[in-house]
Amino acid sequence: MVNTIALMDAYSNNSGNASTPAHQTNANQPDDQSDEHPADPPWTPTSINGVVDGDIFFDILAEGQRGPLFASMSRINVESYGDHLIHFFYMRVGREMVRVEIPLWIAEDSDLVDLVHSLVYDQCMRGQGYPVALARAHEQAVVRSADRRAFWRMVEGSLVRAEVSTTSSSKQENKEYSKI
Secondary structure (H helix, E strand, C coil): CHHHHHHHCCEEECCCCCCCCCCCEECCCCCCCCCCCCCCCCCCHHHCCCCCHHHHHHCCCCCCCECCCEECCCHHHHHHCHHHCEEEEEEEECCEEEEEEEEHHHHCCHHHHHHHHHHHHHHHHHCCCCCHHHHHHHHHCCCCHHHHHHHHHHHHHHHHHCCCCCCCCHHHHHHHHHCC
């Protein structure tokens, strides 16, 4: 149950990514051609550069249906996540296309992928399009200032390791100083 809740946190709707499947690896190679898991989607990776993910999958997937599994090829995922390498699938929920992320150890077990798919879809139906468990978690989430500072130190550390500038915007710095 703990894993399921953690997996549901990796849910996003109206994905604006232009990275699937052109910049991702299709990790789903099913033996059958079932309607629930299309193995040969009607697109080619080179034909979709710049197209938003939801645009690709919306007309392909029926309500509640999920697309194939993809492995995220983001640098941090590939270099740092090991056995927890992020995989994901898209699922149609009403008028929205949602992205559900799962770790490698789930992606490798088709029964667990099916379970996550059905649990997330059930939660979306109960929450009128948004998972109830996430809605409740967001309502009850409290981030203490010590936790917020620790989080930003981790983000800044990651940015420094990636050789990305860690300077804040003037707007953000003004917000920080106004809290003092």
